[in-house]
Amino acid sequence: MFEGWDAVVLARAQFAFTMSFHIVFPAFTIGLASYLAVLEALWLSTGREVFINLFNYWLKIFAVVFGMGVVSGIVMSYQFGTNWAAFSDKAGPVIGPLMAYEVLTAFFLEAGFLGVMLFGLKRVGPRLHFLATLMVAIGTLISAFWILSANSWMQTPTGYAVNADGQFVPADWLKVIFNPSFPYRLVHMVLAAYLTTALVVGAVGAFHLWRDSHLAGARVMFSMAMWMATLVAPIQILAGDQHGLNTLEHQPVKIMAMEGHFESHKDGAPLYLFGLPDEAAGKLKYAIGIPKLGSLILKHSLNAPMAGLDTVPRENWPPVPITFWSFRIMVGLGFLMLGLGLLSLFARWRGTLYEFKLLQLFAMAMGPAGFIAVLAGWITTETGRQPFTVYGLLRTAESTSPLAAPAVGSSLIAFVIVYFAVFTTGVFYILRLMASPPHQGEPGPSHDAPARAAGITPAAGVVT
Amino acid sequence: MPGIIDIATVWAFIIAFAVFVYVVMDGFDLGLGLLFPLFPAKADRDVIMNSVAPVWDGNETWLVLGGGGLMAAFPLAYAVLMPALYTPVIAMLIGLIFRGVAFEFRWRTTQEKRNRWDIAFAGGSLLATLAQGIALGAVLQGVHVEGRHYAGGWWDWLTPFSILTGLALAVGFALLGATWLVLKTEGELRDRAYHLSWFLLFAMLGAIGAVSIATPFLHIQYTERWFSWPNIILTAPVPIAVAAVAVLLLRALSNKWDSQPFFLTLTLFALSYAGLGISMYPYIVPQSITIWQAASPVSSQLFMLVGVAVLIPLILGYTAWAYWVFRGKVRAGSGYH
Numbered sequence: 001m002f003e004g005w006d007a008v009v010l011a012r013a014q015f016a017f018t019m020s021f022h023i024v025f026p027a028f029t030i031g032l033a034s035y036l037a038v039l040e041a042l043w044l045s046t047g048r049e050v051f052i053n054l055f056n057y058w059l060k061i062f063a064v065v066f067g068m069g070v071v072s073g074i075v076m077s078y079q080f081g082t083n084w085a086a087f088s089d090k091a092g093p094v095i096g097p098l099m100a101y102e103v104l105t106a107f108f109l110e111a112g113f114l115g116v117m118l119f120g121l122k123r124v125g126p127r128l129h130f131l132a133t134l135m136v137a138i139g140t141l142i143s144a145f146w147i148l149s150a151n152s153w154m155q156t157p158t159g160y161a162v163n164a165d166g167q168f169v170p171a172d173w174l175k176v177i178f179n180p181s182f183p184y185r186l187v188h189m190v191l192a193a194y195l196t197t198a199l200v201v202g203a204v205g206a207f208h209l210w211r212d213s214h215l216a217g218a219r220v221m222f223s224m225a226m227w228m229a230t231l232v233a234p235i236q237i238l239a240g241d242q243h244g245l246n247t248l249e250h251q252p253v254k255i256m257a258m259e260g261h262f263e264s265h266k267d268g269a270p271l272y273l274f275g276l277p278d279e280a281a282g283k284l285k286y287a288i289g290i291p292k293l294g295s296l297i298l299k300h301s302l303n304a305p306m307a308g309l310d311t312v313p314r315e316n317w318p319p320v321p322i323t324f325w326s327f328r329i330m331v332g333l334g335f336l337m338l339g340l341g342l343l344s345l346f347a348r349w350r351g352t353l354y355e356f357k358l359l360q361l362f363a364m365a366m367g368p369a370g371f372i373a374v375l376a377g378w379i380t381t382e383t384g385r386q387p388f389t390v391y392g393l394l395r396t397a398e399s400t401s402p403l404a405a406p407a408v409g410s411s412l413i414a415f416v417i418v419y420f421a422v423f424t425t426g427v428f429y430i431l432r433l434m435a436s437p438p439h440q441g442e443p444g445p446s447h448d449a450p451a452r453a454a455g456i457t458p459a460a461g462v463v464t
Numbered sequence: 465m466p467g468i469i470d471i472a473t474v475w476a477f478i479i480a481f482a483v484f485v486y487v488v489m490d491g492f493d494l495g496l497g498l499l500f501p502l503f504p505a506k507a508d509r510d511v512i513m514n515s516v517a518p519v520w521d522g523n524e525t526w527l528v529l530g531g532g533g534l535m536a537a538f539p540l541a542y543a544v545l546m547p548a549l550y551t552p553v554i555a556m557l558i559g560l561i562f563r564g565v566a567f568e569f570r571w572r573t574t575q576e577k578r579n580r581w582d583i584a585f586a587g588g589s590l591l592a593t594l595a596q597g598i599a600l601g602a603v604l605q606g607v608h609v610e611g612r613h614y615a616g617g618w619w620d621w622l623t624p625f626s627i628l629t630g631l632a633l634a635v636g637f638a639l640l641g642a643t644w645l646v647l648k649t650e651g652e653l654r655d656r657a658y659h660l661s662w663f664l665l666f667a668m669l670g671a672i673g674a675v676s677i678a679t680p681f682l683h684i685q686y687t688e689r690w691f692s693w694p695n696i697i698l699t700a701p702v703p704i705a706v707a708a709v710a711v712l713l714l715r716a717l718s719n720k721w722d723s724q725p726f727f728l729t730l731t732l733f734a735l736s737y738a739g740l741g742i743s744m745y746p747y748i749v750p751q752s753i754t755i756w757q758a759a760s761p762v763s764s765q766l767f768m769l770v771g772v773a774v775l776i777p778l779i780l781g782y783t784a785w786a787y788w789v790f791r792g793k794v795r796a797g798s799g800y801h
Binding site: 074080086089093096100102105108109118124169170414426429433 | 557
């Protein structure tokens, strides 16, 4: 099996597959950990039982998601070596320390305090427990910092030199870490994680309000989620725009693929809304575009000239159709999120936030939108970096391990079977948890303990 | 180049330390998975899972540090060893997936009587343990390197020796799991753990003996390292210490001193691990790549050394705190799952 296949293509498929599964979990846990910290802070400061009920409700879901994130993440940390040995040898001195710092500053922090966060409320009392929740939440953000720094360095490498063995070696660590695209990517990704979580929380809230609009827990979570969507969606669109301008400066070819600009435009490029990219012909077929708008958005001038893919040697083109379509899916969903936020604002103003059936339907439909947008955005930026692993410097085809196609193909099949078997079951369990509404005396992730958590009030402070 | 203490050597010790802490911490919780089929009652299994549920994730993080640290500090070794150990590494990852998700999933299924996540926990633990042991053997026997690449096939790792080390590690982890249960449980569950510990201790001593006898036959260098004069003055204490610890363990088991067997078993692991280090040093890929050849530039290693110096003590501190919070014997229905 797999004789005659291209090992590079199989290795890329494997990385794309395992990464796509993995990224969904941290995108959710980054947002959910922060949300849990907010809920616990509200419980500690107000003493209202609804907050600890919601905390315990989402904590059970967090536990399942986090477990899946950990095991799919371990795969990623070994994937570099198993399938991308040449990349690891050449870029290891730069990328490796960034990932090592992620382990040291983030993974250990999360893992070290997770046990106390999940099972320790009665053992350590509310205050120390809140500290544990806070540490886990901070850990998820630190993790995003380092891994996005590493990823951004592959997109916009700076601060390096090349040694005699052909390895990239660090010349200036600050320039490596704070490479040009990193701040934009970090902001865009963390906001995406928050939005993703808000949409899931909003959808679950809407689902339970649909059946009982007086349910206290559902009301609180729905309102919080809709505030989040209202405030963060517009900020995210602005952040995305800035990220795009940064990409134009440092990776113009990626922008050409995203925009479907096969041809150069001397006086003002159109913004193509739709079209069918035809790579072989080097044309965007059936293009529907708004004249000059592309230049206006990207160069802030109607008649600014924009180079197209016709100025780039073909062997340096990224796969245009994937980049083009995934970008449109992400942007389209972003504007739908903005619409949801605005509709909820309207409902709030009318005083029907909890009864507005159309809004509930919309919010439920948008539940998975954050995940799809994150995946689409990730595909846009990673596919747009091709055909390089380190942009402009190291080709993907020169980055792989010296392995024959059957080895890479077999492990790909193994991962596909295992991931679908395990993670679809996990998603099913999560959906089943979400299907029951949060109620009074909601138990946490402890199983054989009676639900006493609700009996602990922050005022009591000391817990026996 | 090689000095008495240079930064590459420091990093070799750091990576070795991370891998050892991983073995110390995840060894017993993988071992619990290996023992799972011997404890079919749901109540027992709940207690066994409860005893590690709050800490397993932190335990596995050391494996990520080992892998990530190897890539950062010795990228060439990482780039050569991972393709050489391709199949065992993939098998280990898949095993870890099944057992890792089982911690939460087993409470979420409605089929409590024949819980398939219990099978996933046991099977995943066995797969991961065998794969780690086989990988260890495959490294010891050496891999085929040309230039900066692995140049062997994807089944080179499979030899009688690597199978032996795979089984030896499984026996060792099972003993760690059994002595952990002695430490953390009580009543009938603990008594059965004692019973298992006896049997597993003899099996582990046999395994240590078998691997120790087989290793010098792999390469003449290993033989010289251990048996040539004056090395033998430094190497001889290792087997002597193993014998001494074994006697202490037997005494602790027969006197039923609950808190001792686990830590004595860890000492056995430490001694075996030291033996491994004696065999390998200064190679990171035995007989082909030394730690100095594989080292990343000083600027990379120094940058991380700062972080390690500050953060590892901190990590050990709050990890110890987490263990302290969940200290003592685990009772059925005792409040965390």
